[in-house]
Amino acid sequence: MTSSLCPFAAATHAVDLIHNHLRQDTGVHRDQLPDGSPVWVVGGYEAVANLLADHRMSAAKSDSTTKFRGQNLPRALDMNLLNIDGEQHRRVRQLATAAFAPEHHTAHKRVVADAAKRLVADLPATGELDLMSGLCEPLPPRVIGTLLGIPKDKLGQFQTAARPMFAVDTSKEGDAIQGALGSMLMLVADAIGDKRQHPGGDMLSGWIAARDGEDRLSEEELISLAFATIIGGFENVTALTALVIDEAVRFRSAETPVAVDAADSGSLPKLVREIIGDVAPVNYALRRFPLEDIEVNGITIPRGETVILSLRSANTDPSRGARPDLAFGRGRHYCIGASLAETEAVEALRYAFLRWPRLRPMKERSALALRRSWLTYSLAELSVYAG
Template sequence: MDLQGDLVHHPHDAYRHLRDTAPVQRIAGATGEPAWLVTRYDDVRPALADPRLSLDKSHAARGAHRGLSLPPALDSNLLNMDPPDHTRIRRLVGRAFTPRRVEAMRPGIRRTADELLDALGTEGRTDLITSYAAPLPIAVICDLLGIPDDHRRDFRAWTDQLIAPDPSRPQDAEQAIGAMLAFFTELIAHKRRHPADDLLSDMIAVRDGDGDRLGEDELTSLAFLVLAAGYENAVQLIGNAVHALLTHPEHLARLRLDPSKLPRAAEELARYEGPALLAIRRFATEDITIADVTIPAGETVLLSLAAANRDPARFPHPDRLDLDRDTSGHLALGHGIHYCLGAPLARAEVEIALAALLDRFAILTPAETEPRWRRSLRARGLLTLLVDYKATAPPLP
């Protein structure tokens, strides 16, 4: 068995094998450095909330897998912090990124979805990733942050270069990081002078009861995180969900008949084929034992959300898509203090994207036999999703 290759090319099969034989396994991380991979639900869930597993890179031993390297002005984000810094920043962001704000965005998300579908016409073939699943989240995130329309294409290109860099052109990712840093620095300065009704303006203005506020690097890093994580997760949630329904037409038909089931269905679709194979890397602050394996202090721990979500000990028949399943406790968007800050927005986007698609097209069928998945140890998403569509049903015989 080529474990490293299978983890990228056939992740669910590889995770099944590891859950059964080696639930804590030493592997090479995405950039080649060693890390420990944890795959069972009963180990992954508590580890996500274990304070002995730090997100702070200062706890990493020499030579351990550390993940993406970013400039300091982009690195001061919630994915690299532990309490009390994490607690402070999350509290401040939470004052600006409220459930009320997300709820108020729903009509605008639906309008954008409808506009993208309008552009497809009433019949044809399209790559739904390019025409729908990708442009919808970038529009939502740019609206959320108050980014002008004429920069949306740049942001999509920059983010794609970070998510799926070309190994033969490492300079592209570096240039994308530099461009994003320069843009956000200028945008934050502009928002200070001309605040508007958007999340970035609110994050600049927000203070807690003691007058604390977000610093310049914290603001820049948070804007970068909202864009990169919000875009990537939503594209993959939408694309993976549509693909799962296309390959399970009986479920697609049920949702057409009763769209009220979409919120519950979205949870099962996220469990079944979530956007993240792995949670953000963690570093052991002391020797820690998981499933009878002792991980030395300073070494990197990778917690597999995808493996845990298909653990039969927690979800019976986990490889079966079941829209009636009790999905409570699924880990597609994390768990504990690092639970995805944008989870309510991600849920709204996938529910609205599916509702608009089903409302618009009475016929929606796959136009390719084998989907092309992004080759990644970390993320689970489609490169393309070719479909044939028609806005009206064919006449009865």
């Protein structure tokens, strides 16, 4: 049951090989996280999809029987949607989801389109372009910052504080992680304090009203909600947008190029959705803890032990067929910002193709540098040529 390939290898282009291997045998493997913590790793569409939606699989670290601590967040950041479950999760998620509801999608798209258009306009018209530093990295902070109501002059500090939290091995990056967490806690608390004095029509002001007016959020839940929105909306969306652009540029540059009309409001979102299903950057869902002994493909996983679900092995599973991809998860922990993330990828691609109709890749993808993470398959560079 032990995988012969390291499932937590970082900065490798061999992610499909690793995750396809996780489907072998029973699809249930015993291994260790980089910090030495024992885990069960589960692969394959059927098992992963079922466990994501299983009410017996908790995201709350308090349900761990092996003293799992993860990044050991301070309580004011730890009470976020990724780390709570049950009635508390339902209450906080209901409040959070309202800010991402369909009635806000048009307004969100305007924010995203404006940010993408401005970033693209600031880059050279021809020659070699770095779309990572020029577009993919700055876009998510601008979007989330605007929607949350964070002052523009603070966004760089938020982005700097968020980055170490995606370290491949938090046990070896302790000082950097703890420093980043302290900075993030101060930044979020300051932003909330500012919004209490100067409320607006942004997400933070709405959540503060729920906390201070209706008392439906604790102060820790409020801070943690803002924290999770920032973390989820920065690095993961950067990785997603970069892969979508890289894949689409390669489509166009292939011997049999795929026609992509950047001005067509219908075809581009469809293409991006298909690309996300194929190359979504998140390798694993957040760890889960069974609330009772559970059986997966004939293997019993004891209550409270750490379970890591391979989203990549599920999405690339031939047996998936026409069933939905699991790029943004499934069930009660499905990513509430999925629609916004897709919109960012669509608009970034749209304005890139409108500005540079003849983009070409500078390197094979296998030659591109990667960020050091096992959680995501994330490009560290995106050099293209605009002829």
